[in-house]
Amino acid sequence: MDGVLGRTVQTRDRFARSWGLGDRAAPEARTPGLVLIEGDPSLEVALAPFEARTSRTLPATLTLSGRGSFEVPSFDAPGPTWSVSLGHVLPPEMEEADAGEAAGTGPLLPVSWQRMRHDADLMDPALAPQVVVLTDALALTSAPERFIDALVAVKRRFPGALLWAPGIGGPDNLALLTWLGVDLFDLTRSRQASASGMLLDRGGPRTPAVDLGESAAMEQQVKAWQAAIAEVREHLGCGTLRQVVDRQALVAPSTVAQLRHHDTACASMEGILERHVPRERRLMCMSETTLHEPAVADWVRWMSTEYRAPEGLDRVLVLLPCSARKPYRTSKSHRRFIEAIGTNAVHEVMVTSPLGLVPRDVEQTWPARHYDLAVTGRWSADEIERIGRMLSALIKAHDYQCIVDHSGLTLPESCYMGLPRVDTRQGDSAGSRAALDRLSEEVREAIRTHGARRRSRDNMHLDEWRSASRRLLGGDGWLDGVEVRGRPPRFRIMVGGDQIGQWSPDRGGFALSKASVLRLADGAALPTVHLLPGTSWKGDIHVGIVERVEGDIRVGSDLLVMQDEVPVGLARALAPGWEWAGTPGRLAKAHQRL
Numbered sequence: 260m261d262g263v264l265g266r267t268v269q270t271r272d273r274f275a276r277s278w279g280l281g282d283r284a285a286p287e288a289r290t291p292g293l294v295l296i297e298g299d300p301s302l303e304v305a306l307a308p309f310e311a312r313t314s315r316t317l318p319a320t321l322t323l324s325g326r327g328s329f330e331v332p333s334f335d336a337p338g339p340t341w342s343v344s345l346g347h348v349l350p351p352e353m354e355e356a357d358a359g360e361a362a363g364t365g366p367l368l369p370v371s372w373q374r375m376r377h378d379a380d381l382m383d384p385a386l387a388p389q390v391v392v393l394t395d396a397l398a399l400t401s402a403p404e405r406f407i408d409a410l411v412a413v414k415r416r417f418p419g420a421l422l423w424a425p426g427i428g429g430p431d432n433l434a435l436l437t438w439l440g441v442d443l444f445d446l447t448r449s450r451q452a453s454a455s456g457m458l459l460d461r462g463g464p465r466t467p468a469v470d471l472g473e474s475a476a477m478e479q480q481v482k483a484w485q486a487a488i489a490e491v492r493e494h495l496g497c498g499t500l501r502q503v504v505d506r507q508a509l510v511a512p513s514t515v516a517q518l519r520h521h522d523t524a525c526a527s528m529e530g531i532l533e534r535h536v537p538r539e540r541r542l543m544c545m546s547e548t549t550l551h552e553p554a555v556a557d558w559v560r561w562m563s564t565e566y567r568a569p570e571g572l573d574r575v576l577v578l579l580p581c582s583a584r585k586p587y588r589t590s591k592s593h594r595r596f597i598e599a600i601g602t603n604a605v606h607e608v609m610v611t612s613p614l615g616l617v618p619r620d621v622e623q624t625w626p627a628r629h630y631d632l633a634v635t636g637r638w639s640a641d642e643i644e645r646i647g648r649m650l651s652a653l654i655k656a657h658d659y660q661c662i663v664d665h666s667g668l669t670l671p672e673s674c675y676m677g678l679p680r681v682d683t684r685q686g687d688s689a690g691s692r693a694a695l696d697r698l699s700e701e702v703r704e705a706i707r708t709h710g711a712r713r714r715s716r717d718n719m720h721l722d723e724w725r726s727a728s729r730r731l732l733g734g735d736g737w738l739d740g741v742e743v744r745g746r747p748p749r750f751r752i753m754v755g756g757d758q759i760g761q762w763s764p765d766r767g768g769f770a771l772s773k774a775s776v777l778r779l780a781d782g783a784a785l786p787t788v789h790l791l792p793g794t795s796w797k798g799d800i801h802v803g804i805v806e807r808v809e810g811d812i813r814v815g816s817d818l819l820v821m822q823d824e825v826p827v828g829l830a831r832a833l834a835p836g837w838e839w840a841g842t843p844g845r846l847a848k849a850h851q852r853l
Contacts, residue, residue: 262331266280273525281334288304300481309324321369322340341366343365346363348371349371361374369392370391387420393422403513411524419841425447429444432507434503439521450477452475458474499543501543525553532813542631558614559615566730568618572606574606574710575663575705577665579607580611581611587617605663608653615649616650616653650670663680683697732784734784735782737783760772768817771851776819788820790821796820796827796828796849799830799846801844802839818830818847833847
């Protein structure tokens with residue numbers, strides 16, 4: 260019987276994974292890691308968990324073996340070991356041709372671009388490989404869009420498998436390829452560099468500094484790999500891998516194209532992005548590539564098509580600059596803005612890059628409260644175009660009567676959709692006394708002219724929760740008839756004597772109680788997990804008890820758990836929706852059970 264590889268997701272970020280290999284309680288190795296091939300130096304298992312051999316026959320046979328004790332259930336000897344025929348692999352350009360000799364299937368699954376287009380066996384629902392090998396990865400990299408399409412297709416079809424893309428990895432692109440979904444790498448490029456007298460490190464191939472003790476020997480090449488793998492594992496665990504990816508992608512047009520195509524693919528996919536992230540997670544916006552980051556694109560789309568201001572607040576629009584501190588209201592500059600405005604009867608919207616516009620009522624949600632960028636006061640043409648497009652969409656969707664503009668950014672007149680606009684900065688800094696006095700005066704005049712009405716403290720908080728609920732939970736009907744109690748920042752959401760939830764600043768979302776389950780089933784649009792009939796739900800949710808899922812499941816999403824079409828509780832997603840087709844381990848953490 261084919262051996263089963265023990266593997267558990269330890270950390271995840273989009274398509275990037277760190278898999279623990281072996282016993283879940285004490286993994287012997289983790290990814291990203293290396294696959295040793297014939298002629299490679301012997302390395303410790305923690306760095307190189309697998310070894311591979313390819314026969315010299317045609318068609319060739321590939322054998323992949325675990326160098327550690329990874330085989331379920333014993334974990335008492337090295338393994339598992341799998342062998343498979345590679346078949347005939349045609350160049351990706353010959354995608355319409357059929358190679359004839361099909362590759363084998365099983366725990367070790369070779370896949371090529373041509374095979375993905377012609378082999379119906381890949382769609383067999385019983386096919387559950389442990390490791391997928393993208394056999395024509397090197398040829399695919401010459402066409403970035405095709406390469407990304409192949410990676411995305413493999414990851415979505417086989418979410419629980421490790422992915423090896425032979426011949427393309429190195430310390431210089433390890434972070435990027437890990438971000439794209441590759442788990443296993445090899446020393447092919449390092450051996451080529453060594454043969455050419457070059458050292459392949461995180462900056463790419465270069466001449467060794469002999470006077471500093473460097474050489475092109477494989478020992479030095481392996482040290483470069485060790486440093487790169489340690490860096491990627493650390494950043495993946497901290498949720499900051501994208502920073503390294505942006506840096507690596509900018510070294511060549513082909514890698515920039517790969518990242519752009521991947522961002523586009525992720526932005527259009529359900530079940531890939533995040534809904535909540537840890538409070539300390541930062542979205543670092545240090546380059547133009549951030550404008551294409553899927554979380555940013557998702558925010559821009561939502562603001563432009565779905566966002567609606569709190570009811571009755573769309574009379575006077577006040578545009579403000581952003582601040583380095585998030586949420587904005589906690590910064591010194593915004594405390595001064597709020598004091599100068601002097602009322603909660605106007606709709607405050609921040610102008611910022613790369614998110615474009617951030618209304619005050621959703622500034623505590625991801626990614627609005629989690630991004631960092633260098634403030635220079637200079638705006639690129641792309642940033643101006645994005646903000647102008649978003650502002651026009653915001654105005655079209657509401658009934659604003661005028662704009663009080665304290666942002667300092669002047670857009671083309673067409674972006675203001677004919678509304679009267681007053682510039683309260685007039686060239687002064689946003690926090691200057693003169694500018695703040697003008698802001699106060701113009702807001703008072705706008706309220707007198709257009710009849711905006713002040714809200715009570717409780718109604719103001721409830722308006723913010725409704726906006727956040729529409730963003731996070733897909734609807735706000737579950738908040739009908741609730742009362743606000745308690746003290747800031749952890750106000751309680753009450754229905755009669757029952758607490759159905761609480762706003763959690765640490766989470767940037769709601770802490771929901773058992774009493775909220777039935778209200779959420781009727782008054783929100785949560786992604787839904789349907790458990791198998793007759794299953795006893797006692798612990799967290801894993802693939803073995805799931806019948807089907809519905810909706811856009813993102814990491815951190817609140818999930819409605821159903822069984823026999825009846826709500827039975829709530830859970831929080833640990834894995835994005837694309838993984839729910841077959842990833843081992845926990846997919847969601849049980850939160851409330853009825």
